[in-house]
Amino acid sequence: MSIVGEILMVLGAAIAVIAGIGLVRPDFDTVYLRMHLAGKASPVSFLVVALGAVFFLDFAVAASVVIAAVAMVVTLPTGVHLLFRAAHRAKEVEHFEVDELSSGTVDAP
Amino acid sequence: MTTIAIVGLLIAGLCGVYRLLRGPSLIDRVVALDVALISLMGAITIDAADRNDPTNLVMLVVLAIVGFTATVVAARFMETDAPVEEAA
Amino acid sequence: MSVALLVAIGGLTGVGVYLVTARSLSRIVLGFSLLGHAAVLSLLTAGGSPGAAPIADTAGDEAISNPLPQALALTAIVISFGLTLFLLALAGRQQALTGDDLVEDDLEDQRVADQTEDDADLEGRAA
Amino acid sequence: MSGILWLLYGAHIVGIAAAAVVGRSGIHKGLLTAAVAPAITAGWAAGRLIGDAEPLEAELVWVEGLDLAIRFRLDEVALMMTLLVSGIGALIFMYATGYFSARAAAGGRFPATLLAFSAAMLGLVWADSIWTLFIFWELTSITSFLLVGHKNTDAAVRDAARRALFITGVGGLTLLAGLVVLGNATGTTNLTELAMVGSPESSTSLTVAAVLIMVGAATKSAQFPFHVWLPGAMAAPTPVSAYLHSATMVKAGVFLVAVTGSAFLNVDTWKVLGLAFGIVSMIWGAVGALRHRDAKLILAWGTVSQLGLLITLLAIGSGKAVFAATSLLFAHALFKATLFCVVGEIDIRTGTRDVTRLSGLYRSMPLAFGFATLAGLSMAGLPPLLGFAAKEAAIEAVLQLSGLEAAVAATAVIGGSVLTVAYTTRFLFVTFGEKADVEPTPVEPRRPAMTTAAGILGVAGVLGFVFLPVVDGIVKPAALEFTEKAEPYHLHRWPGLTTGLMVSFAVVGAGIALGVFLARGSMPRVPRPLGADAADGSIEMILNESPRLISRVQHGSLPVYLATMSLAAIVAGIPFFSAIETDHLVLWDSPFQAAMVATIVVAAVSGAFVGSRLGAALTLGAVGFAVSGLFVLHGAPDLALTQLLVETVIVVGFVVGLGHLSRRFPPVQTTWRAVRILVSVAVASIVMLGLATAASDPVGTPPIEALSEEAVEEGGGNNVVNVILTDIRALDTLGEVVVLAVAAIGIGALRAGRRPRRPTETLGAAS
Amino acid sequence: MTGLRAIATPRGAATVVAVTLMWCGLWREISVANVLAGLAVAVAIMASGMGPAATGRLNVIALVKLFAVITIDLIKATWTVAFETITPGNNTQESVIAVALPPGHRRYGLLLTIAITITPGTAVVDISEDGSIVYLHLLYHESRDDTVAHTLRLARMAAEAWPEPDPAPDAGRRPSEVTS
Amino acid sequence: MSTLMILTILAPLSAAAISLLLRRRELVGDIVTLIGQAVAAGSSLALLFGVASDGTHVIRLGGWDPELGIVLVADLFAALTLPVALTLVFVVELFAIGQRRTRWGANPELSGPLLGVLTAGVSLAFLTGDLFTLFVAFELILVSSYVLLTHQGERGQIRSGMTYVVMNLLASTLFLFGLAYVYAATGTVNMALLAERIPELSSGVRLGIGAWFFVVFGTKAAVFPLFSWLPDSYPTAPTTITAIFAGLLTKIGIYAIIRFHTLMQMDELESAMLIVAGVTMVIGALGALAQDDMKRILSFHIISQIGYMLMGLGLFSTIGTAGAILFLIHHMPVKTVLFLVGGLVENEEGTSSLKKAGGLAARRPLIAVLFAIPAMSLAGLPPFSGFVAKLAVVSAGIDEASTWVVAAALVAGALTLLSMAKIWLNVFWGSDPDPDAIEEEPAGNRRTMVFATGLAVAGSLVISLYAGALYDLSRDAAEDLRTPGVYISEVGA
Amino acid sequence: MSIRRSPAMETGVRMATPLALAVGLYLLFAGHNNPGGGFAAGLVFGTVVVLRTVAGMQQPRYWVELISGGILIVAAVAIAPLVFGNDPLDMVVVSQELPVLGKVKSGSAFIFDIGVTAIVVGLALALLDSLWSEELEDEAADQAPLADGDDLSDNGTGELSAAVGSKASASSTANPGRRSTDADADVARATENDNDPDRTETVEVGS
Numbered sequence A: 001m002s003i004v005g006e007i008l009m010v011l012g013a014a015i016a017v018i019a020g021i022g023l024v025r026p027d028f029d030t031v032y033l034r035m036h037l038a039g040k041a042s043p044v045s046f047l048v049v050a051l052g053a054v055f056f057l058d059f060a061v062a063a064s065v066v067i068a069a070v071a072m073v074v075t076l077p078t079g080v081h082l083l084f085r086a087a088h089r090a091k092e093v094e095h096f097e098v099d100e101l102s103s104g105t106v107d108a109p
Numbered sequence B: 001m002t003t004i005a006i007v008g009l010l011i012a013g014l015c016g017v018y019r020l021l022r023g024p025s026l027i028d029r030v031v032a033l034d035v036a037l038i039s040l041m042g043a044i045t046i047d048a049a050d051r052n053d054p055t056n057l058v059m060l061v062v063l064a065i066v067g068f069t070a071t072v073v074a075a076r077f078m079e080t081d082a083p084v085e086e087a088a
Numbered sequence C: 001m002s003v004a005l006l007v008a009i010g011g012l013t014g015v016g017v018y019l020v021t022a023r024s025l026s027r028i029v030l031g032f033s034l035l036g037h038a039a040v041l042s043l044l045t046a047g048g049s050p051g052a053a054p055i056a057d058t059a060g061d062e063a064i065s066n067p068l069p070q071a072l073a074l075t076a077i078v079i080s081f082g083l084t085l086f087l088l089a090l091a092g093r094q095q096a097l098t099g100d101d102l103v104e105d106d107l108e109d110q111r112v113a114d115q116t117e118d119d120a121d122l123e124g125r126a127a
Numbered sequence D: 001m002s003g004i005l006w007l008l009y010g011a012h013i014v015g016i017a018a019a020a021v022v023g024r025s026g027i028h029k030g031l032l033t034a035a036v037a038p039a040i041t042a043g044w045a046a047g048r049l050i051g052d053a054e055p056l057e058a059e060l061v062w063v064e065g066l067d068l069a070i071r072f073r074l075d076e077v078a079l080m081m082t083l084l085v086s087g088i089g090a091l092i093f094m095y096a097t098g099y100f101s102a103r104a105a106a107g108g109r110f111p112a113t114l115l116a117f118s119a120a121m122l123g124l125v126w127a128d129s130i131w132t133l134f135i136f137w138e139l140t141s142i143t144s145f146l147l148v149g150h151k152n153t154d155a156a157v158r159d160a161a162r163r164a165l166f167i168t169g170v171g172g173l174t175l176l177a178g179l180v181v182l183g184n185a186t187g188t189t190n191l192t193e194l195a196m197v198g199s200p201e202s203s204t205s206l207t208v209a210a211v212l213i214m215v216g217a218a219t220k221s222a223q224f225p226f227h228v229w230l231p232g233a234m235a236a237p238t239p240v241s242a243y244l245h246s247a248t249m250v251k252a253g254v255f256l257v258a259v260t261g262s263a264f265l266n267v268d269t270w271k272v273l274g275l276a277f278g279i280v281s282m283i284w285g286a287v288g289a290l291r292h293r294d295a296k297l298i299l300a301w302g303t304v305s306q307l308g309l310l311i312t313l314l315a316i317g318s319g320k321a322v323f324a325a326t327s328l329l330f331a332h333a334l335f336k337a338t339l340f341c342v343v344g345e346i347d348i349r350t351g352t353r354d355v356t357r358l359s360g361l362y363r364s365m366p367l368a369f370g371f372a373t374l375a376g377l378s379m380a381g382l383p384p385l386l387g388f389a390a391k392e393a394a395i396e397a398v399l400q401l402s403g404l405e406a407a408v409a410a411t412a413v414i415g416g417s418v419l420t421v422a423y424t425t426r427f428l429f430v431t432f433g434e435k436a437d438v439e440p441t442p443v444e445p446r447r448p449a450m451t452t453a454a455g456i457l458g459v460a461g462v463l464g465f466v467f468l469p470v471v472d473g474i475v476k477p478a479a480l481e482f483t484e485k486a487e488p489y490h491l492h493r494w495p496g497l498t499t500g501l502m503v504s505f506a507v508v509g510a511g512i513a514l515g516v517f518l519a520r521g522s523m524p525r526v527p528r529p530l531g532a533d534a535a536d537g538s539i540e541m542i543l544n545e546s547p548r549l550i551s552r553v554q555h556g557s558l559p560v561y562l563a564t565m566s567l568a569a570i571v572a573g574i575p576f577f578s579a580i581e582t583d584h585l586v587l588w589d590s591p592f593q594a595a596m597v598a599t600i601v602v603a604a605v606s607g608a609f610v611g612s613r614l615g616a617a618l619t620l621g622a623v624g625f626a627v628s629g630l631f632v633l634h635g636a637p638d639l640a641l642t643q644l645l646v647e648t649v650i651v652v653g654f655v656v657g658l659g660h661l662s663r664r665f666p667p668v669q670t671t672w673r674a675v676r677i678l679v680s681v682a683v684a685s686i687v688m689l690g691l692a693t694a695a696s697d698p699v700g701t702p703p704i705e706a707l708s709e710e711a712v713e714e715g716g717g718n719n720v721v722n723v724i725l726t727d728i729r730a731l732d733t734l735g736e737v738v739v740l741a742v743a744a745i746g747i748g749a750l751r752a753g754r755r756p757r758r759p760t761e762t763l764g765a766a767s
Numbered sequence E: 001m002t003g004l005r006a007i008a009t010p011r012g013a014a015t016v017v018a019v020t021l022m023w024c025g026l027w028r029e030i031s032v033a034n035v036l037a038g039l040a041v042a043v044a045i046m047a048s049g050m051g052p053a054a055t056g057r058l059n060v061i062a063l064v065k066l067f068a069v070i071t072i073d074l075i076k077a078t079w080t081v082a083f084e085t086i087t088p089g090n091n092t093q094e095s096v097i098a099v100a101l102p103p104g105h106r107r108y109g110l111l112l113t114i115a116i117t118i119t120p121g122t123a124v125v126d127i128s129e130d131g132s133i134v135y136l137h138l139l140y141h142e143s144r145d146d147t148v149a150h151t152l153r154l155a156r157m158a159a160e161a162w163p164e165p166d167p168a169p170d171a172g173r174r175p176s177e178v179t180s
Numbered sequence F: 001m002s003t004l005m006i007l008t009i010l011a012p013l014s015a016a017a018i019s020l021l022l023r024r025r026e027l028v029g030d031i032v033t034l035i036g037q038a039v040a041a042g043s044s045l046a047l048l049f050g051v052a053s054d055g056t057h058v059i060r061l062g063g064w065d066p067e068l069g070i071v072l073v074a075d076l077f078a079a080l081t082l083p084v085a086l087t088l089v090f091v092v093e094l095f096a097i098g099q100r101r102t103r104w105g106a107n108p109e110l111s112g113p114l115l116g117v118l119t120a121g122v123s124l125a126f127l128t129g130d131l132f133t134l135f136v137a138f139e140l141i142l143v144s145s146y147v148l149l150t151h152q153g154e155r156g157q158i159r160s161g162m163t164y165v166v167m168n169l170l171a172s173t174l175f176l177f178g179l180a181y182v183y184a185a186t187g188t189v190n191m192a193l194l195a196e197r198i199p200e201l202s203s204g205v206r207l208g209i210g211a212w213f214f215v216v217f218g219t220k221a222a223v224f225p226l227f228s229w230l231p232d233s234y235p236t237a238p239t240t241i242t243a244i245f246a247g248l249l250t251k252i253g254i255y256a257i258i259r260f261h262t263l264m265q266m267d268e269l270e271s272a273m274l275i276v277a278g279v280t281m282v283i284g285a286l287g288a289l290a291q292d293d294m295k296r297i298l299s300f301h302i303i304s305q306i307g308y309m310l311m312g313l314g315l316f317s318t319i320g321t322a323g324a325i326l327f328l329i330h331h332m333p334v335k336t337v338l339f340l341v342g343g344l345v346e347n348e349e350g351t352s353s354l355k356k357a358g359g360l361a362a363r364r365p366l367i368a369v370l371f372a373i374p375a376m377s378l379a380g381l382p383p384f385s386g387f388v389a390k391l392a393v394v395s396a397g398i399d400e401a402s403t404w405v406v407a408a409a410l411v412a413g414a415l416t417l418l419s420m421a422k423i424w425l426n427v428f429w430g431s432d433p434d435p436d437a438i439e440e441e442p443a444g445n446r447r448t449m450v451f452a453t454g455l456a457v458a459g460s461l462v463i464s465l466y467a468g469a470l471y472d473l474s475r476d477a478a479e480d481l482r483t484p485g486v487y488i489s490e491v492g493a
Numbered sequence G: 001m002s003i004r005r006s007p008a009m010e011t012g013v014r015m016a017t018p019l020a021l022a023v024g025l026y027l028l029f030a031g032h033n034n035p036g037g038g039f040a041a042g043l044v045f046g047t048v049v050v051l052r053t054v055a056g057m058q059q060p061r062y063w064v065e066l067i068s069g070g071i072l073i074v075a076a077v078a079i080a081p082l083v084f085g086n087d088p089l090d091m092v093v094v095s096q097e098l099p100v101l102g103k104v105k106s107g108s109a110f111i112f113d114i115g116v117t118a119i120v121v122g123l124a125l126a127l128l129d130s131l132w133s134e135e136l137e138d139e140a141a142d143q144a145p146l147a148d149g150d151d152l153s154d155n156g157t158g159e160l161s162a163a164v165g166s167k168a169s170a171s172s173t174a175n176p177g178r179r180s181t182d183a184d185a186d187v188a189r190a191t192e193n194d195n196d197p198d199r200t201e202t203v204e205v206g207s
């Protein structure tokens, strides 16, 4: 049982490392790209680690980890969205293929 | 195994610190801080599991709240104020 | 006593002092934040080696870390927290008044320093 | 019987208050009120002359541990001085009612201050302890300062007052040190005991005391080069000049030299210094008196000369010399007060004291002329006046000397006497005589109070000669108090045809000739007040140079202040170098700790050089999170938790509070940066060193076990840290949260958006 | 509707349950005392007015479905960015597109934001004032059509989970809440 | 006595909280604040009598053993200095109420409560027997002073406030490092235990610790070369605030130096301290002479006078320490009252600049008297307390044959006299100020202000009058301090 | 300046609030036996306050009351033992076996911790009131037609600032530089910021 947990933990750490590499890769040169990494890889790395930890801990103790995981899932994407919004408002837009927010084009539903 | 995991998280955290230092934009730094914080959370979790000691676990929830707060404030701040890109 | 901790304390102190002697109040605030870390770490280091968290029912057989420096450090953290925020507010006020956060030199001191020159000027004019 | 001393002294104090109050309804009423206490005291003292009463003593202990007490002893010296201080004092108050016209602005300030001086002087002469003497000594300086500055709207007056205060103040401090040393050296602070100790052998500390006390006395008694304050003090109203700056206060130094003299009899320095001060002052003062045109200044310079003579005689220290000094002191008080009173009258009635503008006063002011002549003759040492007897004693005293001392002292005293006669003659001629090229000076009506006071004092000189045994009965015992060697000497109306008398005649003859010659000749140019200028110059130099000096240390730059403090800390840490040990050190507690430390150091150092404000803030915030990681590793979860939260709030506060600033830090000066780096590295090293060294050989062990057991049992909690915070050391926590509360109040009060309360302005920084 | 009355609403009740569960989790024990205390805490939070603004009903099954979709999206998304990171070169073509939501699906800013932001290669950049248009950031502009479709699906699922409430006006609410 | 000790700390603190709550009702707030201060001052006075008759009183807070918990110790030194300090705060608060609504007045809604906190901090600093609690007490005092200094938010205040805050923050940081050294070396922060253990340390560590704390406390006490913050910051604060700062804050630094360095037997620091003392005296006095503003002159004199106290202590003899203690007691009211007079001058003349003011003695003789008495005392002239205090340290210096520092003391004395004369000549003598140059008409409740100042002058006269008894007590206190065994056994650690 | 609220932010904060509040309460209650305590609890509540204020969901008020109340609580806990003849600051531990709930243990140290919490929350509010005040004022100005209008007038520090303001002379200086947005600090530029181009643009984005 605990071996599963350990593997999950290492997996989580690996995901975290990938997120880290993404942050430092020089050719990942837009802030949006880095935000995608932080917004997706990071929470997942923690979720995986947390899942791994649950295998080790007593059920009741694991509750804390679960709560933290839920809290993160709820909060992190919200935060990242706000950062996206801020980035766009800061006119960080030159490299976009298409920018319908700035141009005002709207697709019909 | 857990040591390897912690080392991995440490590397991720250091990458975060690197981006934190280099910027160039405030958003980059905030994102980097989030990554670093999450690495810390992971490390705490692994350590707690390893020693089966729940003492530090309460910090996880607190860290989640903390990270969120920092992000929200930074984002909100940027909206009320300056452009993001800073000459590096 | 761990050299690593000493290095952390030294690094934080050095950078802290460096920042504190700057002219920009933002840097000063950051410097004090680092100095605060250094001071707290010193207290912790002075208390002895690491150990289990000083919580009676979970520590088990492992020796606990010295709780007293932790309490002292907490008090120190809280105090420097409050004062750092106050300094921030001061900087904010300064910014509202002058548009920046640079620490200005004391006007009256400068006046006193200039005084001798003024006297010389007066004498020169009189002559 | 000591009660009477307190009663008399109390009368003065009551009088001060009364004069201040009564004076408001008219300055004359105030002056008369003030005169009461001195008059009673003088009368009482005169009564004590009859009969051979024991000395009166009174004591009020102030600070026992320092031997500080108001200790009065009314012995023969004190009695003589009381007669002068209170007797002349009462007359001066009367005189002042004439000096100030009835229409003068009402006010209690002058009468009260003058009486305060009188009381201080009385305390000084009654003193039987060096500290009593010192206390009243300083009070006379202060009251003198206030009186000199009476007309303080005039800048020159303020300068004069400042000069007087500074010189006498410095003298007071010198005296203070001298008295402490003297007290230590002789083991007593009691003046009577000091006289009884005899003359101890010379020693270093005694020599130091001698120098300090002599310098102190010289400042007060206007000895060269400290005399410069006295001519300036003539800016005071004339009653003040007559009373303080001729009759009484300036005698305080002489008095001090007399009462402490016996202790320094074997100290050569004392004598040499005294002779130097005395002789130079005697000659230079007389020269000054011959060069001036302001009648009051002529008298003031004469006073310097006379005081020089007194100091010379006391420095000689022989029985005869001390006796002569005592007699002269008495005589001088009378004649100099008279002369001042007369000059004041001239000033008031003619509107000037400039002798070149005075003409024919001998006719228009005959009474004044008469009294002035009496006093002048006394000053010149001619019979039938008291001055004659005293001067005779002085000349005889110096003629008794032998060797080098005789050569120097006798020449000086005789030469000084010639000059004294000369300036007296000149004074009388130029002030009262008729000048061919000057219209007779118009004169206002007489003011009886002034004339009366001058008259009484002037005639007293004659009476003193007539009833010389009475004066001898006053002076002789006083001289005996100073030195027992004065035993054989008395004042004589006619000494017989001694060498001394011959010398006196020669002196008088030469002096009159010189005086008449100078009076006839063209008026000399008014000398520039070089001494006063020099004194003011030194004061101004202190005032002007201090900014230069102080701006070196107080330049108003915070970073430099902080660097200074850091340097001080570095210096303070130097002793740690002598106790370096490494045995107790380990590289790290765990590899993770080392990794975390590396993160912290790298982030902190690079964070310091991040040019972006918010970038720096976030980076250093990350340092804080890493530090909390260290806490976790150390086994301090509470600390880690708190650190996380605190760091977040600080980062938030930083972003919100300072985020609006420009995003780049302003550029840093390169040299200053180098200094900062050096200082930072040094402080960091010292802190590490101190911590490592302090822990190397601990002398106590922290009670960890006791803490955790007691926390659970007594504190009722498992989290030992929390129990410490909320129970064992709850007081710290209480203080800590109040700090937070106050910081919060301060933060709230500084609401950045609020408009300034009023236009920003720093007091005193307008220029 | 805020305050104590909100407890009676599904979302309020859900909050109470969640808080109670969390309370027990924090104390690491489900005991009578902890449940009661947790309820008390939950009620206190609701009473303080700082609980969620509780309107509308709750469709638990739809919610679970939505979470399942989100979880799968999350795994895919992680794979996408991880792949981009560990393979050399940068193959992204960023763009911002606008997606207009059908009426009745505009109330779930948060849910939608979470869902979309977690979806591979997309993130919400902005939402229009009335909630009718979502602006998305795409890492790969070529996936635009798939993304629009997926977004609309997510919006539909969110609307199912939390159906539109009766349009009863709520006097106590702030204007800002009306917009969401 | 336990109750008295606690009241000196908690009465002003509670009053502060209550008056903050009732800040909308000015009168009630004033009364509550005054009551709090009065209770504190009264308790401290009662405590003095209690300690003088029954000896040292120790409270173990929460009943914890001194090795674990915090003790409060009212020894003679503390009991002697505390009443002076607390009475002054009361008087100044009274003055502040009179000064309200003038342009020099502090904001009373804040200054009352903040002074309450400051008072609590002062009491705590004087009474604590724990080095870490001393740190907390310092911070209490400092934070309230920070806020008092800057709460009006004017540009000058902000500028000087930064200097003040930042300097003191660095000093506080050094304090924490010092605490770490001490704890690492001895395993305790209880002062009695420290007094037992520190002398056992190797001399390098012991002196390092001693010198380090000298820097820490020296900054608070504003000794050379660490004083620069003081003259820059004090004069910009509202008068009453400056008066309190002047009277109390630096004195707490000196108090701490006396307490720490005698108890820990740091006698080897003698020559260092005397050099610092001598330079401090002279530089402070020279600095005063360089100024053209009454408040700045007075600020520099604080520094100079600190030199005298340091000199007394630095002699490391019983009578020297006694002199320092007496100087401390004398200096607090004198300095406070001088600043209060500065406030009166501002109120009458519209300025405290020597160049603008003038002729006040003729118009307001009472104010002149109220200035003259403390000014003479400050200059060390008899028959006032300043003379006794100066005599005490000077004769102790001569006893120890410390010639140069005595000489420095005398030079500083002369310079002090000169600068007091400078104020007198320019403010009280001379011509009335040019009405055009005055920015604002006098306002405020002059009667209350003069009454409060008079009260303080009377207090300083009482100290002059009872200088004998106070000197005896100071000597007893000094003897206790220099015999640490007494303190150690009283605390019973 | 128009700052359009973000619905996601508001809902996110709304979701996070109960979570954080519960965690804060947990820290407060558990502190005596587990990591936590009044200070940490206060800070967690403080972050809630920060989040909600920054998201425009509440105003920072009543902090003076919180702070003075907190001081009174801790002072009362310190003094109270004297009334019962104990040493000051002597903490009482009450332990009681209750039906159903089991053993309940608490004491005056807990009350003490509550005082601590109150002060810390007060601090967070004061910080926001001071540093965020401009944004609040801007927002209030923007939303004046819509808002209930109760926010700024009933502000916690209103009286404190009014008290200071009441002494003010009528003149006031401009408040430059608050929004200097250029890359270099430039005081001279700061004065023109009323026409700051960035602000106009922001308005356009929002509209």
Ligand code: NA
Pocket (backbone or CB within 6 Å): F219, F220, F221, F249, F250, F253
């Ligand atoms: Na201070």
Ligand code: NA
Pocket (backbone or CB within 6 Å): F353, F354, F355, F356, F357, F358, F425, F426, F427, F430
């Ligand atoms: Na003037």
